[in-house]
Amino acid sequence: MVTSAVSRSQDQSARTPVLTRRSGRWLDGFDPESTEFWHTQGRPIARRNLGWSIYAEFLGFIIWQLWSVVVVLLPAAGFAFTSAETFWLLSVPSLVGATLRFPYTFMVPRFGGRNWTIVSALLLLIPASLLAIAVGNPDTPFWLMLVIAALAGFGGGNFASSMANITYFFPQREKGWALGLNAAGGNLGTSVAQFFVPVVVSIGAGIGLGLPLAGWMWVPFILVAAWGAWRYMDNLSSAKADLAGSAAALREPHLWLLSLLYIGTFGSFIGFSSVFPKLIVDEFPEFSALHIGAAVVSLAFLGALVGSLFRPLGGRLADRFGGARVTVAAFAVMAVGAFGILGVLALGQFWLFLVCFLVLFAATGVGNGSTYRMIPIVFSASAVARREGDAAAVARRAAAALGLISGIGAYGGFVVPQVLNASQSASGGYEAAFVGFGIAYIVLLLVTVVLYAVPRASLDGRRI
Missing domain, CATH: 1.20.1250.20 (MFS general substrate transporter like domains)
Known part of the structure; x- marks a missing residue:
């Protein structure tokens, strides 16, 4: 009986993964399919990573869809693009973002979910900053505006790497809900950009800043996302391409x-x-445009x-x-x-x-x-x-x-x-x-x- 009990205990121990931590916030032995591991260690780790993943992806969608609201504000800033040109500014970010989703999917296994979230968040600084600089000068040529709009596709790629990363953290029985939250949180970024950009730009116009704020206003949030990923997210050695x-x-x-x-x-x-x-x-x-005091809402x-x-x-x-x-x-x-x-x-x-x-x-x-x-x-x-x-x-x-x-x-x-x-x-x-x-x-x-x-x-x- 004693031998049998010891055997069962050893079997149970063998089935329960041992989580070890390495420098760079790498985790070895993370196994969400183990019920005991999930309830004792896995769930809080997964939820922490999910929270920061949603935030980073949310900002990715904001940058990806930023031109959807910027193009309608360009005429007031002195730009005179044709309707066809504005449609290209609207559609090119989606074209690039969709294409980037394929390589982004494999970045998490290659570099680690935490590491790639830091990099992909910091990449958002490029389209945000360049947009802010470009829209401040009405003489910016269309071809350059189109290139900058294309760079907003970095935000579209974030969805794929974020979803791939979260897949490794949750067990099959909870994967659907976690991925649904991740996707919905990202999608909301489009709505947030379309609501707040006209408000901030209209208020900023009163102090001489105006349309460049459409890009600059997101820089602090992007830096917070990169810092949060660096400080609180993890890399899983079990994530394999x-x-x-x-x-x-x-x-x-x-x-x-x-x-x-x-x-x-x-x-x-x-x-x-x-x-x-x-x-x-x-x-x-x-x-x-609906005017509410000094603010403009669309x-x-x-x-x-x-x-x-x-x-x-x-x-x-x-x-x-x-x-x-x-x-x-x-x-x-x-x-x-x-x-x-x-x-x-x-x-x-x-x-x-x-x-x-x-x-x-x-x-x-x-x-x-x-x-x-x-x-x-x-x-x-x-x-x-x-x-x-x-x-x-x-x-x-x-x-x-x-x-x-x-x-x-x-x-x-x-x-x-x-x-x-x-x-x-x-x-x-x-x-x-x-x-x-x-x-x-x-x-x-x-x-x-x-x-x-x-x-x-x-x-x-x-x-x-």
Whole structure:
């Protein structure tokens, strides 16, 4: 009996990881899947890292989407860019940010989550400072403004490295909620930038500072993020790059199908977030700025705010009703919103325009959460249908797909402004673009129904 008890104790000890710390805040033996370790040591460490990760990613989104509000303030600062040029200033940050998400995903295993958070936060100083300098001189050429706008893509890349880092800290049973908080916290950065930049710039104009504050105002916060990551975050030696898993995911047809859906949901969210302030200025200039004392407030921030707040709801609804059903409903509402905006543009009613856009933003948020939730389920069902026996390989492939799809989906932030640009250039208005958006959402709805809402043998007869 004694020998048996000792044996059980030794077995339990062997199963409980021993956490060791090295210089540079490296942690060895961090195993969130061990229940005892998670409850005694892992959870507080994970939550501390999550908090600073959210803050750093939040600032990344602010810098990424800073030009969405700056471009509408350029005319008052003496700039005379064409509408097409301003659309390029709006869309290039999304193009660069989406592209950077791929290499950023592998930076955490290469350099450590804490170390890369410090570096990626400090990189935000470059686009913020250069923007502040450039907008202070109306003679700054368009090509230079475009280069500086492209550098704002550093903020878009932060999402991928932040999500990859947090993945290693949480057990599977809590990973979805942690990643949802991380994503939603980052998305809120767009709304915060669109609310506070006009306020600070308008107040600063009274003391001779004005538009350069749009960049300078974030520098102290960025420095705090870098300091917080240095002081409180950790590097995990267990974080390993999975190039094989990424290569396997790229060969999976469902990765490209789900990427298409994510372009429709997240791509629409980030794309419309970037152009919403300009659309209000172009269509309803009398409502583009609300004066409250010396401050100027734009209602454009409401779109990104609603979309961000509805994202976690999409994940929750997907858990209860199924990701495909919720995504179908999201695309249906998005189509209604797009066609509603089309009708409202003809009527010239601002408040109806705002309501329709907020409905569209809410649906993109729900669709973001539900589509993202579908990814691991689709990969698991596909593997079961093919009778794959290596569960670890399936999990690795699904995890890699999450990062890849988030990067591909972000290209929608480039597509949406350019579609609107093409519509305005060709017809002088945005009506054709919203017809196209509405039709695209209906097509994506049908794709979701046919491939994922209806049980299919290729997905083990499951309804996703």
